[in-house]
Amino acid sequence: MGASQPHESARAHVTGTATYIDDIPEIKGTLHAAPILSNVAHGKLRGVDTREAEAMPGVRGIVLARDIPADPVLATFVHDEPIFARDKVEFIGQVIGLVVADTVMEARRAARKVKLDIEPLEAILTTHDAIRAQSFVLPPVTVKRGEPDAALARAPHRLQGTLEVGGQEHFYLEGQVGYVVPLEQDQWHVYSSTQHPGEAQHWVAHALGLPTSAVKVECRRMGGGFGGKETQSGHIVVWAAIAAKKLRRPVKLRLDRDDDFMVTGKRHPFTYEYDVGFDDSGLVTGMKLVLAANCGWSADLSGPVADRAVFHVDNAYYLSDVEIVSYRCKTNIQSHTAFRGFGGPQGMIVTEAILGDIARTLKLDPLDVRKRNLYGIGTRDTTHYQMKVEDNILEPLISRLEASCQYRARREEVARFNEQSPVVKRGIALTPVKFGISFTATFFNQAGALVHVYTDGSVMVNHGGTEMGQGLNTKVAQIVADELGVPLERVRVTSADTSKVPNASATAASSGTDLNGRAAQFAARQVRERLARFVAEKQECEPGQVIFAAGQVSTPSTHMTFEQLVDDAYKSRVQLWSDGFYKTPKIHYDKVTLTGRPFYYFAYGAACTEVAIDTLTGENRVLKVDILHDVGHSINPALDLGQIEGGFVQGMGWLTTEELVWTDKGYLATHAPSTYKIPATGDWPPHFKVEFWPEANREDNVGGSKAVGEPPFMLAISVWEALRDAVASARGAATVRLDAPATAERVLGALR
Amino acid sequence: MxxxxxxxxxxxxxxxxxxxxxxxxxxxxxxxxxxxxxxxxxxxxxxxxxxxxxxxxxxxxxxxxxxxxxxxxxxxxxxxxxxxxxxxxxxxxxxxxxxxxxxxxxxxxxxxxxxxxxxxxxxxxxxxxxxxxxxxxxxxxxxxxxxxxxxxxxxxxxxxxxxxxxxxxxxxxxxxxxxxLLGRHPRGGGDPKRSGKPWIPASAGMTLAQLLARRAAEPAAQVVAGTTDVGLWITKQHMQFPQVLDVTRCEELRRVERYENHLAIGAAVTLTAAFSALVEDRPQLKTFANRFAGLPVRNAGTLGGNVANGSPIGDSMPLLIALGAHVVLMSVHGHRDLPLEQFYTGYRENILAPDEILAWIKVPRPRVGELMRVYKISKRFDDDISAVCLAISMHLEDGVVAGVRIGAGGVAATPARAVQAEAALVGQPWNEAGARRAADALRAEFKPISDMRASAAYRSEVLGNLMHRFWLESQGARDINLEALAT
Structure with missing residues (x-):
C-alpha cells in the first residue's frame, strides 16, 4: 500500500487484450438487438407497425411491452418506469421495443423501419414549466435552519439572482452494452457493463418473473462509467433479457453512440433562484435558495441526487440562517441520473457564484470572502443538516495553496495584464471543496469480499465493487497483498459477479475502495490469522509474533515462504479462504427531516485556476491550474493523481464546452461527439500542478485513505469562477450573470 | 451487391x-x-x-x-x-x-x-x-x-x-x-519463401483516364475520397452502396503540383498533405490546419472530398474561397475550370454532372503584401466543427483596399463569398471606419440559423467582431488572441 503501482490491467489495455462486453467471443446463435425509439417527446402511443421491419433482411423478431413475462414496470425504487413504452411516450428516445436480427446493422436498419402512431401531447421541457405545472417526479423538499427571512430583512447588503447550470453527458468511451445468455433450467448469465451488477440482477429477475438466484450478472470491467452505468446499464440488460426470453437465443444489445445519447440520462441540469444577505466583511448572514433539478421523465436516482445537492449547498461554508427549497421537476426529456458528484457540484456551484458576486459587490477579494465564510473549529461547525464538521482542514489547506500558487501576486499580475490588454482579459479564482463521503442511504454503506488462497500461494480476491477505470481492483489487490504480506503480482482480482458476492451496492459515491477495500482486507485478515494461529501452534509462539511480509512468513524461531506455509496449512486442513464484510460506522440519517450524520467523513481540496477570455468572440482557455487535494494517506498515489486530474478536466468540460442542447420539441440536438464536445488533448492547460494534503484520514478508514472518485470534479468550479472574474474585469461590473456551460457564446453574452 | x-x-x-x-x-x-x-x-x-x-x-x-x-x-x-x-x-x-x-x-x-x-x-x-x-x-x-x-x-x-x-x-x-509482401520491394537474395510471389492488388492503382472511364461507365457508384463523411452515411444513416469508386486509388490525383502562380492539389490528396502545402505558402494557416479535425480524419479525408461534399460547415471552403481557388472538374468529355464559389448551387448541391469528378483544386500562390487571415469559432478549440468560419484575403495599395475576398462558413446553406462586405471595402481606404462598415456589411449579408453550435445572433455578432480582429491584426496588434497565451 502507498506505492504507485500501474493499473492491474495496464498491460492488457495497451495490447488490446482487455476484454469488454462486446469483445467476449459470441456463443453460437447469438442475435443482436437495436432499440425502437420514440420520436415524440410526449404523446399517446396508439400503434406500432412492425410489418416493414419484420420483412427486412436478417430480422428474427420484434420485442414489445406485451412480450414482458412479468412486471412490465422496471423494479426501480420509485417503480415509475415502464420497461418498454406501452400506451404513452414521455421523451424522444424512449425505448418502445427492440428489433432483433442476425447482425447489429440489420437490427439497426430495421429498427428505423418500425412505424409509430403517436398522438402528440403538450411536452414540458424546462424546470420553469414543470414548476408552473407542478410536474414533479418526487415531492419538493425544504431544509431550513434559523430564521432566514428575518436574517435577510436585517442584512446590511442583499443580492438576488438566478442561474442556470446545464447537464452533462457521461460520454463513457464504451457505450452501454449487455449480453444475455439463457442457460439450462431458466437460469441466466448476464454480461453487463455496469456499476451495479446486483441491481441489474434484481431488475432482470423481476422482469422475467424469476427468483434473483436464477440470474447471474458479471462485469469484468467497464470502459468508463462516471455514474452513467449505475442504473442506466440495468435497462439495457432487462431489454436484452426479454428479447432472449422471447427468441430463446443469446441476445446482445450494444447501443450506437447516438442512441446512447438519446436513450440514457445525464447529469441533472439545475436552475436556481437565490436571495442572500451579508455584512460589510462579506459574511453571509442569511440565504434563501431554490434549487430546481430537471429530472427528466422518471425518478431514477433524482431523489438522492437532489438531496445531495441540498447537502452540498454549503460547500465549505457555514450558513447560519438558511432555507433551501428543492424541486425535482418532471420533464419530457431523458431521465437524468447519477454522474460523478451526484448533485454535489450542482449544490456547490450556486454558493460559489454568490460568494464571487458578494466579493465584487463589496470590492473585496473573492478569496477573502470565501475564507470569511468557512466552517469554524469548535464554533460555526454544524451543517444545515445538523452534522458536526469534525475533520475540518479547510483553512490550513486553502492558505497553503494560496501561498504555494502565489495567489495574491498573480491576482495583481492579472489586474495589470487586463489594464493593458484590450481584447484578451484574464481571470483567476481559488475555490475550495468539501465533499461528504458515504451513500446518503445508510444501508448502502456495506460491502463483502472473498479472498481465496490457493495451494500454490496464489491469491484471488473478489469483491462487490466494479472496475470502471478508477483502479479499484488495483487498490484492492494492494490491500490484500499488504495484509497477506505477499508480492502484488500474487494477487488477482476477478470479475464482479453476483454469484460470488451477493447484494453488493453500486460502485458509486466514491466509496468503492472504502467499502470493498475494507471488506477484502477483513477477508484477507481472517485467512492470515488462521495461518498465524496454525504456525504459532507449531512453533510454540503467539500468533501475534508471526510476521507476514514480502512473501515470507517469520516467527521468532523460524521463517518460511508463504507458499510453503500455505501448502502445509492446506495439508493440515486449514481453511485457506474467507469472506469479509464491512459496514461504515457512525452514520445515520433521517430522510424525512434530512438531518443526521449522512457522511462518515469529508474529503477536502482546493484549486486555483487562471483563465483568459477573448472579448471579441467569448472564446476562453484555461491557462494555469494549481490543486491541493486531500486523499488522506494514498493507497496508490498514481491512481489518485489520475482521479484528481481526470475529475478536474471532466468538471472543466461540464462548465465550459460540454453543452447539451434540446430543441423546443424536446429533441436532443447534441447526440454525438461531433456536436457534444468533451475536453480534448489541447484543453490540458500548459500549467497544471497537483499536491496531496499530507495528513491521514482522521476517521478509521482503510489504510488511512480518503475517497477520491468524485471530490476533485468540483475543483473545476474554480474554472468557471475564474471566467466570471475575467468577465467582471472586462466589464467592470460587480455581479456577473454567466450560465454554465460557459461556451464562447455565453461568455460573449455575459460581457454585454 | x-x-x-x-x-x-x-x-x-x-x-x-x-x-x-x-x-x-x-x-x-x-x-x-x-x-x-x-x-x-x-x-x-x-x-x-x-x-x-x-x-x-x-x-x-x-x-x-x-x-x-x-x-x-x-x-x-x-x-x-x-x-x-x-x-x-x-x-x-x-x-x-x-x-x-x-x-x-x-x-x-x-x-x-x-x-x-x-x-x-x-x-x-x-x-x-x-x-x-x-x-x-x-x-x-x-x-x-x-x-x-x-x-x-x-x-x-x-x-x-x-x-x-x-x-x-x-x-x-x-x-x-x-x-x-506488398510486391513493391524485391527482397535481396530472392528467397521465394521470404519474398513470395510479387503481388500487385488489382485495385492498387488507376490512371486518371481509367478513373474517368469508370465514372462514365458506373454513374450509380458512390464516389469516395477518404470516406470521413461518407463513412457516417454508412454507420449512422445505414446506407449501403452497390458500388464504390475510390478516387484515392488514382495516383495522379494524389499529387500536389506547384506552379508559379498556383498550387494544384489533386482531389485525392489527404487533408494532412493539402494543408501542409497550403501552410508552406502561408504559415499563418498552421493553427487553422491543425484545428481542421483530428489527425486520423485529416490523414484519411481529402481536400477534394471536403470540397465536393460541400457541407455548409466544412472549413476548407471559406478559406479556399478567400484565396480565390478554382476547381477543375473532369470527365471523359473534357474538363471545366471555375471559381469554387460557383461550384455550389444549394445545400450539399453542386454542378457536377453524373459522369464528372472533381479532379483538382487550384489555389493561387500568395502575392506580396497579401493580408490573409482565417478565423474559426467553435465550442472546443481542437477537433470541432465551426460555428462560424471567416477567411479574409486583402490586398492594399497606398492604404486603399485594392482587392479583397472574404469566405464565410456556418452562416448560410452553402459556404459563401461575402460579396457585399467585399464591395463595402474595395476602393476604400483601409481604416477603422472602413473596417467597421465592412463588419456591418458582413452582419447584414448573411442570415445564419440557430442550431446546437450557436445562435443566429451570436454568429452574426461574431462575424463582425472577426472583421474587427482582422483590422486590429492588420495594424500589427499582437496578443489579441488566446493562442498566443496558451503556449
Missing amino acids: QLQTIRFVRRGQLVSVGNVTPSRTLLEVLREDLAACGTKEGCGEGDCGACTVVVGEPEGGKLRYRAINSCIALASSVDGKALWTVEDLAADDGTLHPAQEAMVQCHGSQCGFCTPGFVMSLFGMYQNHVAHGRPITRELAQEELSGNLCRCTGYRPILDAAQAMASLPAARIDEAEVLA
Whole structure:
C-alpha cells in the first residue's frame, strides 16, 4: 500500500487484450438487438407497425411491452418506469421495443423501419414549466435552519439572482452494452457493463418473473462509467433479457453512440433562484435558495441526487440562517441520473457564484470572502443538516495553496495584464471543496469480499465493487497483498459477479475502495490469522509474533515462504479462504427531516485556476491550474493523481464546452461527439500542478485513505469562477450573470 | 451487391478476407471477421479515435504511415496496404512496443477503452517522428492526439507517454519485408519463401483516364475520397452502396503540383498533405490546419472530398474561397475550370454532372503584401466543427483596399463569398471606419440559423467582431488572441 503501482490491467489495455462486453467471443446463435425509439417527446402511443421491419433482411423478431413475462414496470425504487413504452411516450428516445436480427446493422436498419402512431401531447421541457405545472417526479423538499427571512430583512447588503447550470453527458468511451445468455433450467448469465451488477440482477429477475438466484450478472470491467452505468446499464440488460426470453437465443444489445445519447440520462441540469444577505466583511448572514433539478421523465436516482445537492449547498461554508427549497421537476426529456458528484457540484456551484458576486459587490477579494465564510473549529461547525464538521482542514489547506500558487501576486499580475490588454482579459479564482463521503442511504454503506488462497500461494480476491477505470481492483489487490504480506503480482482480482458476492451496492459515491477495500482486507485478515494461529501452534509462539511480509512468513524461531506455509496449512486442513464484510460506522440519517450524520467523513481540496477570455468572440482557455487535494494517506498515489486530474478536466468540460442542447420539441440536438464536445488533448492547460494534503484520514478508514472518485470534479468550479472574474474585469461590473456551460457564446453574452 | 476479396499485410503476413461488401467498414471486418477485438468502437463517426489503426503505404520506396479511424474507413481502402492494429505491436516474447510501454509507465490508461486508439496514434507518431530521430514535443503531442478522446485521465499521462517513447528501447519495423509482401520491394537474395510471389492488388492503382472511364461507365457508384463523411452515411444513416469508386486509388490525383502562380492539389490528396502545402505558402494557416479535425480524419479525408461534399460547415471552403481557388472538374468529355464559389448551387448541391469528378483544386500562390487571415469559432478549440468560419484575403495599395475576398462558413446553406462586405471595402481606404462598415456589411449579408453550435445572433455578432480582429491584426496588434497565451 502507498506505492504507485500501474493499473492491474495496464498491460492488457495497451495490447488490446482487455476484454469488454462486446469483445467476449459470441456463443453460437447469438442475435443482436437495436432499440425502437420514440420520436415524440410526449404523446399517446396508439400503434406500432412492425410489418416493414419484420420483412427486412436478417430480422428474427420484434420485442414489445406485451412480450414482458412479468412486471412490465422496471423494479426501480420509485417503480415509475415502464420497461418498454406501452400506451404513452414521455421523451424522444424512449425505448418502445427492440428489433432483433442476425447482425447489429440489420437490427439497426430495421429498427428505423418500425412505424409509430403517436398522438402528440403538450411536452414540458424546462424546470420553469414543470414548476408552473407542478410536474414533479418526487415531492419538493425544504431544509431550513434559523430564521432566514428575518436574517435577510436585517442584512446590511442583499443580492438576488438566478442561474442556470446545464447537464452533462457521461460520454463513457464504451457505450452501454449487455449480453444475455439463457442457460439450462431458466437460469441466466448476464454480461453487463455496469456499476451495479446486483441491481441489474434484481431488475432482470423481476422482469422475467424469476427468483434473483436464477440470474447471474458479471462485469469484468467497464470502459468508463462516471455514474452513467449505475442504473442506466440495468435497462439495457432487462431489454436484452426479454428479447432472449422471447427468441430463446443469446441476445446482445450494444447501443450506437447516438442512441446512447438519446436513450440514457445525464447529469441533472439545475436552475436556481437565490436571495442572500451579508455584512460589510462579506459574511453571509442569511440565504434563501431554490434549487430546481430537471429530472427528466422518471425518478431514477433524482431523489438522492437532489438531496445531495441540498447537502452540498454549503460547500465549505457555514450558513447560519438558511432555507433551501428543492424541486425535482418532471420533464419530457431523458431521465437524468447519477454522474460523478451526484448533485454535489450542482449544490456547490450556486454558493460559489454568490460568494464571487458578494466579493465584487463589496470590492473585496473573492478569496477573502470565501475564507470569511468557512466552517469554524469548535464554533460555526454544524451543517444545515445538523452534522458536526469534525475533520475540518479547510483553512490550513486553502492558505497553503494560496501561498504555494502565489495567489495574491498573480491576482495583481492579472489586474495589470487586463489594464493593458484590450481584447484578451484574464481571470483567476481559488475555490475550495468539501465533499461528504458515504451513500446518503445508510444501508448502502456495506460491502463483502472473498479472498481465496490457493495451494500454490496464489491469491484471488473478489469483491462487490466494479472496475470502471478508477483502479479499484488495483487498490484492492494492494490491500490484500499488504495484509497477506505477499508480492502484488500474487494477487488477482476477478470479475464482479453476483454469484460470488451477493447484494453488493453500486460502485458509486466514491466509496468503492472504502467499502470493498475494507471488506477484502477483513477477508484477507481472517485467512492470515488462521495461518498465524496454525504456525504459532507449531512453533510454540503467539500468533501475534508471526510476521507476514514480502512473501515470507517469520516467527521468532523460524521463517518460511508463504507458499510453503500455505501448502502445509492446506495439508493440515486449514481453511485457506474467507469472506469479509464491512459496514461504515457512525452514520445515520433521517430522510424525512434530512438531518443526521449522512457522511462518515469529508474529503477536502482546493484549486486555483487562471483563465483568459477573448472579448471579441467569448472564446476562453484555461491557462494555469494549481490543486491541493486531500486523499488522506494514498493507497496508490498514481491512481489518485489520475482521479484528481481526470475529475478536474471532466468538471472543466461540464462548465465550459460540454453543452447539451434540446430543441423546443424536446429533441436532443447534441447526440454525438461531433456536436457534444468533451475536453480534448489541447484543453490540458500548459500549467497544471497537483499536491496531496499530507495528513491521514482522521476517521478509521482503510489504510488511512480518503475517497477520491468524485471530490476533485468540483475543483473545476474554480474554472468557471475564474471566467466570471475575467468577465467582471472586462466589464467592470460587480455581479456577473454567466450560465454554465460557459461556451464562447455565453461568455460573449455575459460581457454585454 | 458487388462482393470483393481484400488483401493486406498484417503481422508480416498477407491477410485475405473474402466476400466483403462495398459498404463494409474496416472496423467491422477487424472485429467481426478477424476476431481482432482490440480495436474499439467509441462513436462510429471518426470523432473519438478509439478505433484508430495505422495504415502503411509504399511511397518512394519507403512506407508511409498514417493513423486513421477504422470505423469510417471502408475495408476495401486497406486493400494492397499494410495494417497495424493494437494487437500487432508487442513483440512475440511479450515485450511491449515503446508506445505501449510508455503508456504503462506513465499510467496513461484508466478504463482502457480509448487506450488502443491512443496506442495506435502514438505508434503512428513513433514511426513518423521518433523513428527518424525527431523528438516529440508537448505541442506536437497535443496536436497529433487531438483526434483521440479520453474521458478518464484528463490527458496529462498520455501526453507524458508520447514524450517518453523516445527514451525507451527502440522498436523497428522491417519495412523491406512489408514492401516485399506488398510486391513493391524485391527482397535481396530472392528467397521465394521470404519474398513470395510479387503481388500487385488489382485495385492498387488507376490512371486518371481509367478513373474517368469508370465514372462514365458506373454513374450509380458512390464516389469516395477518404470516406470521413461518407463513412457516417454508412454507420449512422445505414446506407449501403452497390458500388464504390475510390478516387484515392488514382495516383495522379494524389499529387500536389506547384506552379508559379498556383498550387494544384489533386482531389485525392489527404487533408494532412493539402494543408501542409497550403501552410508552406502561408504559415499563418498552421493553427487553422491543425484545428481542421483530428489527425486520423485529416490523414484519411481529402481536400477534394471536403470540397465536393460541400457541407455548409466544412472549413476548407471559406478559406479556399478567400484565396480565390478554382476547381477543375473532369470527365471523359473534357474538363471545366471555375471559381469554387460557383461550384455550389444549394445545400450539399453542386454542378457536377453524373459522369464528372472533381479532379483538382487550384489555389493561387500568395502575392506580396497579401493580408490573409482565417478565423474559426467553435465550442472546443481542437477537433470541432465551426460555428462560424471567416477567411479574409486583402490586398492594399497606398492604404486603399485594392482587392479583397472574404469566405464565410456556418452562416448560410452553402459556404459563401461575402460579396457585399467585399464591395463595402474595395476602393476604400483601409481604416477603422472602413473596417467597421465592412463588419456591418458582413452582419447584414448573411442570415445564419440557430442550431446546437450557436445562435443566429451570436454568429452574426461574431462575424463582425472577426472583421474587427482582422483590422486590429492588420495594424500589427499582437496578443489579441488566446493562442498566443496558451503556449
